[in-house]
Amino acid sequence: MSDKLSLPEKRWWKCSECQHVVHEKSSPTECPACHKRCTFADVTCYIPDCGGPSNPDPKLI
Template sequence: MTQWKCSVCGYQMEAETPPNECPSCKKTCEFLDNTCYTPDCEGAGKDDRIR
């Protein structure tokens, strides 16, 4: 499943597709794909380098 991070407040969630509104800050924001695609972070499942 894909990891998503809110570009406004940094809230992180796991879902197939991101919602239109962030569940945390209630803003309409761009969700960044925060899924790990490299061996550096494969144990965590999310890439903390994405800000």
């Protein structure tokens, strides 16, 4: 058993322009919703309280 936190294979990413959320392995370079080159924030939930890595964190989106 490992002491390290395992990161999810796919993460949730939120567009800085239109707030669209995507579920991908890495942040996109262009938003699929607004079609702009945006900055994406990792909004993946890493704690069991909000559902764990298979869900976005509702406090961040």
